[in-house]
Amino acid sequence: MSTPQLLCENLSVQYFDRDEPTLKKINLTINQGESVLFLGPSGCGKSTLLYTLSGIIPRSIHAWIKGNVKAPQNVGTLFQDPDSQFCMLEIADEIAFSLENKAIPPEKMPDRIASLKKQMDLDHLPDHTQINTLSGGLKQRLALAAVLAMEPEVLFCDEPTAQLDPAGTRQILNDLSQLKGKHTLVLVEHKLDGLMDWIDRVILFSPEGKIIDEGAPLPLFRRNETAITRYGIWKPKLWPATWESIIKGKHPEKVEQWKPLPKSSPTEKEPLLTLSEGALYHRKDKALWQKVNLTVYPGEWVVLLGPNGAGKSSLLQTLIGIHSLSSGKLSYSFTQSDKELKPEILSQHIGFVFQNPEHQFITDRVEDEVAFIGKLEKWPEKEITEKVEKLLYDFRLLPLREANPYTLSVGQKRRLSVASMLLKEYKLLLLDEPTFGQDATTTEELLERLEILRQRGTAIIMATHDVELAYRHATKAAVLAEGQLLFSGPPEELFTHTEILKQARLERPLYLEYQHRRNFG
Amino acid sequence: MEDRGIIGQLNPAFKLATHGFFMLLLTIISDPFTSFLLMLIPLIITFTMLRLPAKILFTTFVSFLFLFFLSTWSLAAFGRGETIWFQWAWFHFTKEGLMNGLTIGFRMLAFLYYGFIFIMTTNPTSFVLSLMQQFRLRPKWAYALLAGIRFLPLFHQELAQIRAAHRVRGVHRATSLRERLQTAFRFTIPLLAQGIRKAERVAIALEARGFDGSWNRTFYRTIPWGYKDVVYFVVLLLAHGILIGLSTALGMIRWGLV
Numbered sequence A: 001m002s003t004p005q006l007l008c009e010n011l012s013v014q015y016f017d018r019d020e021p022t023l024k025k026i027n028l029t030i031n032q033g034e035s036v037l038f039l040g041p042s043g044c045g046k047s048t049l050l051y052t053l054s055g056i057i058p059r060s061i062h063a064w065i066k067g068n069v070k071a072p073q074n075v076g077t078l079f080q081d082p083d084s085q086f087c088m089l090e091i092a093d094e095i096a097f098s099l100e101n102k103a104i105p106p107e108k109m110p111d112r113i114a115s116l117k118k119q120m121d122l123d124h125l126p127d128h129t130q131i132n133t134l135s136g137g138l139k140q141r142l143a144l145a146a147v148l149a150m151e152p153e154v155l156f157c158d159e160p161t162a163q164l165d166p167a168g169t170r171q172i173l174n175d176l177s178q179l180k181g182k183h184t185l186v187l188v189e190h191k192l193d194g195l196m197d198w199i200d201r202v203i204l205f206s207p208e209g210k211i212i213d214e215g216a217p218l219p220l221f222r223r224n225e226t227a228i229t230r231y232g233i234w235k236p237k238l239w240p241a242t243w244e245s246i247i248k249g250k251h252p253e254k255v256e257q258w259k260p261l262p263k264s265s266p267t268e269k270e271p272l273l274t275l276s277e278g279a280l281y282h283r284k285d286k287a288l289w290q291k292v293n294l295t296v297y298p299g300e301w302v303v304l305l306g307p308n309g310a311g312k313s314s315l316l317q318t319l320i321g322i323h324s325l326s327s328g329k330l331s332y333s334f335t336q337s338d339k340e341l342k343p344e345i346l347s348q349h350i351g352f353v354f355q356n357p358e359h360q361f362i363t364d365r366v367e368d369e370v371a372f373i374g375k376l377e378k379w380p381e382k383e384i385t386e387k388v389e390k391l392l393y394d395f396r397l398l399p400l401r402e403a404n405p406y407t408l409s410v411g412q413k414r415r416l417s418v419a420s421m422l423l424k425e426y427k428l429l430l431l432d433e434p435t436f437g438q439d440a441t442t443t444e445e446l447l448e449r450l451e452i453l454r455q456r457g458t459a460i461i462m463a464t465h466d467v468e469l470a471y472r473h474a475t476k477a478a479v480l481a482e483g484q485l486l487f488s489g490p491p492e493e494l495f496t497h498t499e500i501l502k503q504a505r506l507e508r509p510l511y512l513e514y515q516h517r518r519n520f521g
Numbered sequence B: 001m002e003d004r005g006i007i008g009q010l011n012p013a014f015k016l017a018t019h020g021f022f023m024l025l026l027t028i029i030s031d032p033f034t035s036f037l038l039m040l041i042p043l044i045i046t047f048t049m050l051r052l053p054a055k056i057l058f059t060t061f062v063s064f065l066f067l068f069f070l071s072t073w074s075l076a077a078f079g080r081g082e083t084i085w086f087q088w089a090w091f092h093f094t095k096e097g098l099m100n101g102l103t104i105g106f107r108m109l110a111f112l113y114y115g116f117i118f119i120m121t122t123n124p125t126s127f128v129l130s131l132m133q134q135f136r137l138r139p140k141w142a143y144a145l146l147a148g149i150r151f152l153p154l155f156h157q158e159l160a161q162i163r164a165a166h167r168v169r170g171v172h173r174a175t176s177l178r179e180r181l182q183t184a185f186r187f188t189i190p191l192l193a194q195g196i197r198k199a200e201r202v203a204i205a206l207e208a209r210g211f212d213g214s215w216n217r218t219f220y221r222t223i224p225w226g227y228k229d230v231v232y233f234v235v236l237l238l239a240h241g242i243l244i245g246l247s248t249a250l251g252m253i254r255w256g257l258v
Helices: A046-053 A091-101 A106-119 A136-148 A166-179 A217-223 A225-231 A243-247 A252-258 A312-319 A366-376 A381-394 A410-419 A440-455 A467-473 A498-503 A510-520 B012-027 B032-049 B054-078 B095-121 B124-135 B139-169 B177-208 B227-249
Strands: A004-015 A023-031 A035-039 A063-070 A075-078 A154-158 A184-188 A201-205 A211-215 A273-281 A287-296 A301-305 A327-332 A350-353 A428-432 A459-463 A476-481 A484-489 B084-088 B091-094
Touching: A004 A046, A004 A184, A023 A046, A023 A184, A023 A211, A035 A046, A046 A063, A046 A154, A046 A184, A075 A136, A075 B177, A091 A106, A091 A136, A106 A136, A136 A166, A166 A184, A201 A217, A211 A217, A217 A225, A243 A510, A252 A467, A252 A510, A273 A312, A287 A312, A287 A476, A301 A312, A301 A440, A301 A467, A312 A428, A312 A459, A366 A381, A366 A410, A381 A410, A410 A440, A428 A440, A440 A459, A440 A467, A467 A510, A484 A498, B012 B032, B012 B095, B012 B124, B012 B227, B032 B095, B032 B227, B054 B091, B054 B095, B091 B095, B124 B139, B139 B177
Parallel strands: A035 A184, A035 A201, A075 A154, A154 A184, A287 A484, A301 A459, A301 A476, A350 A428, A428 A459
Antiparallel strands: A004 A023, A004 A063, A201 A211, A273 A287, A273 A327, A476 A484, B084 B091
16 A cells, blocks of 8 residues: 655765765655655754755755665645745746646646635635735745646645744645645644644654654654754644643643743833834825834833734834834833934844844854944943853854854854844844744743843843743733734733734633633533 | 736737837937927827826826936037037037937937836736747746846845844944945845845746746747737838828938937
8 A cells, every 4th residue: 555655765965065965874765645744953954855855956956966766757845935936926827837837738727727726725816916915824825836736746845834924834734734645745844733633754853964763743752852852843832742631730840831931020110112103104095003002111021923914023123213103102211302213323222133134244253243333332342352252152152253144054143143132231122033933942042031131121022923932921912913003911911812812813822722721621 | 017008918029129110210310300200109109098197197207308308408518519509617509419419308208108108018927928939038038037027026125124234233333434335245245145045946946846948838828919019010100101201301301320
């Protein structure tokens, strides 16, 4: 019943610009109709293996290959960046592009396009819909439809949800689960919830690019719990437990981890930031958001929640003066007039960590990047050196001090972008999805640092999708969705408003889910 | 833009070629009167056949007129010539200069309107597809061009983000010339890095979907051409013929490159 469809024997792959092979002597067989997940720390070569099996290496990406690879000709690949897998402007053209490449007669195309749209739940969108008007989740769905148009025997997915918000992620993982059995599926994915209950086999990689274990997900996770923790791989939220055993009280340590941290309420009476009736308009007639009221005190940790495209980033950027309010009033305890509401002045009191760390790099050495503000403000040389040294040490960047920021890994870039905002003690720190795409270890470290800052009196406003973070760390939650601030108040209270959670497409944090399930069975 | 109105139904590649042909014709006419008459053709097409909102027609008309005066003035006031009308400071008005300026001005106006008609009535996808189907542009280049068009707005957003990030980090506070040059230079690095990365990803994704850049493919959308395209060319040719004939009869026409 099980015919091997993908096979590699003694496979080694080395990129031309590396001294070491990324993959060493991999042996692997994947059967027809199987769903397989590649799991491992970042940089372990799991994507390289996926690219080699799908033929992208060496066709599009060049590398030395040793050993045998056997794979069918007809395969499809879904990639992580929803914006860079398209070449057409309208959705029907995009699906047709795959069919054209296979030289399908044009008269057969309209039916095929219609049925693919139906299969991927895109049939509510007219054929001429512009791709750039779609949300990230819908773009990925369209990309999937375009890949399925090739009728692939094997479907490869390289972190298909990496750039999606939680709602988009659920959408795509659900779509993929529907394809189980119809195609052989090979996935690289970090978000394991919504995946573990239907995947057949997990292949676990060590950081050095070796397969250290494989098998059904549940036993594999049990066998390798320590290694997985050490590699900083995101674990499924409940694992190794299940709701059933947790409610029976078998895992009190897990429940303990979900509880909110003790939060001292701000002591100061005077607010640091007051935004009243704020609105930002897209064009003259179209509000991105309006009627936003927000007050932030020193020592508060505010999380800004809401779906992608709701305007979280633009709100943060407005707070530092990059955009000016279309109407309403913004004031800080350290500003006297509206004239001071521009980044040149506000950035002396407010730090800002951008969503894409690369955007804010302005020097070509890691060390200079951290020291930048000190040198700009002409602090004494000795003070700069001492502080920079400590930050580099704390953020594990000391061995990389001479490196160019652009050559760092994703996690290192993020750590650097935060470190460079901590040399000076700002009154307010704005962070735009700082934990997005980060591994478990980096995220945990980052949150610890922020908590220390907060206790020293820095106010933090952070855009995020992570409801656990919001529930555990934040002293205040603000929900931006449908062009308005739907909620602003204590996180504990937010998660009791089911209507708001639904509107903003937010899930309940685990601890509340636990209580809910315990109380209502 | 969309395939708008009657002109929008023409084949984009042929439309471009037709416009190109008459723009070339304009370059070998060197008197202002004939140039003015011929300029009226694209102008009238724009105002009668594109069905654009009056506001757009008006604003483009005003801005094109501004460009017309600017170029005519600069050629008339600084151009060379025998018959001097008046001279003041740097200005040096001559009859020849003015004639020359008007010719170039009307010519430019005609070019602007031909370009405007093309842009306002042509969907970029149809245009690239017809370049491929009628003018045999290799699919490799054509689809790269389409993918590039998609990236323009993304690039714009990216640039805005980087600019914002640099303002926040206090780059503006760099004062010396050397510091400023350094920062301006650094501006381009993230943009280029991101651009190259995205382009690479698109290339990989398209190849993974079976695209090989060759002619071994079918077309979902065929961009047709037919009698309408011929009619468009012939009508324009007739209009030019009549106006040039009229100008010849009046003895106004002068052929030549300048």
